[in-house]
Amino acid sequence: MPLRSLYPCVMLLLLYLLPITPLSAQSPSSRQDTMSEEKFVQLNGIEQWITIKGNKSKPMILFIHGGPGSPITPYADNVYKEWEKDFLLVQWDQRGTGRTYGKAPVTFTPEYLQSHLLTIEQMAADGIALAEYLVKYLGKPKMIIMGTSWGSALSVKIISQRPDLFYAYIGHSQIVDPSNDGPMYDKVYRLAQQHNDTASLRILNALGKPPYDRARNVGQLLRVVKKYEKASSTPPPPNWFVETASYNNPKDEQDRNDGDDYSFVNYAGDKVLGVPSIRAGINFRRDIVELKIPVYLIQGEEDILTPKTASKAWFDQLRAPLKEYILLPKAAHGFNQSVVDTQYKLCKSVKMAAPGK
Numbered sequence: 001m002p003l004r005s006l007y008p009c010v011m012l013l014l015l016y017l018l019p020i021t022p023l024s025a026q027s028p029s030s031r032q033d034t035m036s037e038e039k040f041v042q043l044n045g046i047e048q049w050i051t052i053k054g055n056k057s058k059p060m061i062l063f064i065h066g067g068p069g070s071p072i073t074p075y076a077d078n079v080y081k082e083w084e085k086d087f088l089l090v091q092w093d094q095r096g097t098g099r100t101y102g103k104a105p106v107t108f109t110p111e112y113l114q115s116h117l118l119t120i121e122q123m124a125a126d127g128i129a130l131a132e133y134l135v136k137y138l139g140k141p142k143m144i145i146m147g148t149s150w151g152s153a154l155s156v157k158i159i160s161q162r163p164d165l166f167y168a169y170i171g172h173s174q175i176v177d178p179s180n181d182g183p184m185y186d187k188v189y190r191l192a193q194q195h196n197d198t199a200s201l202r203i204l205n206a207l208g209k210p211p212y213d214r215a216r217n218v219g220q221l222l223r224v225v226k227k228y229e230k231a232s233s234t235p236p237p238p239n240w241f242v243e244t245a246s247y248n249n250p251k252d253e254q255d256r257n258d259g260d261d262y263s264f265v266n267y268a269g270d271k272v273l274g275v276p277s278i279r280a281g282i283n284f285r286r287d288i289v290e291l292k293i294p295v296y297l298i299q300g301e302e303d304i305l306t307p308k309t310a311s312k313a314w315f316d317q318l319r320a321p322l323k324e325y326i327l328l329p330k331a332a333h334g335f336n337q338s339v340v341d342t343q344y345k346l347c348k349s350v351k352m353a354a355p356g357k
Contacts, residue, residue: 033057035088038246040103043129044122049099050130051076051091052138054084059167060140061347062090062131064158066149066173068118068278069263071098071256074247078240079340087347090134090143094154095126096266101259102251108262114274118266120282124157131158131165144350146343148172149306149333150267153282156291163292168350170343172298173333174311177286178279181210181221187304188224200224213271215264225304229332232302236336285314294322296346298339300331 033055040047051073061083065072071093072079080089093100096118106116134143145166147155153175159166185204192200203220212218243252269277297315299308308327315325326346328338 034084040099041130041133043126043133046095047100047103048095048126048130049073049093049103052088052134053091054088055086056088056138058085058087059347059350060088060090060134060138060143062127062134062143062145063092064127064145064147064151064155065092065094065097066147066151067097067260067263068094068123068150068154068267069097069101069260070150071259073098074243074252074256075241077244078242079335083344083347088138088140090130092127092130095123096263097259098256099252101262102255105255105258106262110273110275113262113265117275118263118278120154120157120278123154124161127154127158128162128165131162135165142167144168144170144347146170146172146347148335149175152306153178153284156284156288159291159293160288166293168294168296168346169291170296170298170346170350172335172339172343173300173303173306174297174314175279175282175284175306176310176314177283178306179211179277179282181212181218183307184225184304185210185221187307188221188228191228192224200227213269215268215270215273215275218268219264222305226333229302229304229334232330233300233332233334234330234336234338236334240335285317289317290319293320294350295320296324296326298326298328298342298346300333300339301327301329302332305333 035052035054035056037052038050040049053076063072063076071091073091073093076089076091083089106112131143131145135141142165145155145159145168147153147169149172152171152173155169155171159169188200189204191197192204203224207217207220210221212221265273265275267278269275269280295318297311299311301308312325315323326342328342330336331338
């Protein structure tokens with residue numbers, strides 16, 4: 001008998017071997033506790049896109065995405081779906097990002113950009129307003145806040161102002177003092193020389209050493225950085241960063257791309273466009289050396305953009321009720337399985353300290 005013809009029989013056997021739970025025996029409370037909402041909420045004068053998914057009787061996690069301008073919402077089901085039985089997950093398209101951007105698109109002229117600047121102060125106020133809304137709407141006293149890259153900087157600003165809203169902070173690829181591109185340039189230049197990478201050397205030589213006063217020059221440097229981080233780290237599963245069906249359409253794609261451009265210009269700054277740099281004002285070793293909640297930092301060993309030397313120096317300086325620094329081999333700046341597994345373990349440990357909240 002051909003092997004393929006055995007497939008239906010094997011599947012039927014497996015179905016018989018699996019334990020069967022009658023519908024009447026399934027817990028009504030587990031079904032009632034499940035929620036899934038996707039909607040705009042009014043935060044500080046503009047409508048901003050959020051999703052709330054998972055078990056509303058479990059601890060709540062507020063995700064603060066990176067970029068700025070890089071939402072997790074299109075990919076969250078691929079990466080975090082399995083978490084929904086243990087947590088209530090909140091994703092947020094920040095001001096200038098994704099569907100929030102799509103509610104009020106930007107005109108890319110210097111005059112418009114100068115009158116519609118993004119600032120970390122405004123975005124922290126948005127994050128606080130969202131946390132306050134969630135506490136009231138869901139009847140939970142606090143939540144875990146988890147930020148990655150740009151989101152780690154925004155999370156620290158939020159926590160420094162309203163620690164009472166959060167049980168703990170879990171940071172990944174922690175930003176500390178991002179305005180100095182010199183060490184990053186030197187690192188990838190050495191790598192390009194070692195690998196006889198003439199294409200990257202051509203870009204780096206054309207750029208010259210930082211600082212840069214154009215956002216596009218910063219972007220070109222970051223593309224070389226990403227190339228070398230990718231080469232030295234374990235990639236994420238291939239399905240993670242494929243948009244789920246409801247986000248896979250021309251409107252959402254355009255809003256993501258335009259929001260990414262708008263947010264990055266504000267983050268990097270651009271002298272010709274008259275847009276000041278958000279990152280120029282971020283220096284946590286100078287400005288924020290105490291947080292009043294537990295702090296857990298996840299750092300990729302191969303991260304060039306936010307290197308371990310910077311995050312560890314701030315971590316060592318930081319005062320917090322509890323803190324832990326986790327260095328992951330074969331991880332760079334982005335997500336892979338080891339990063340998400342570590343996030344989950346840390347969130348579960350916080351949950352143990354605050355059951356049912």
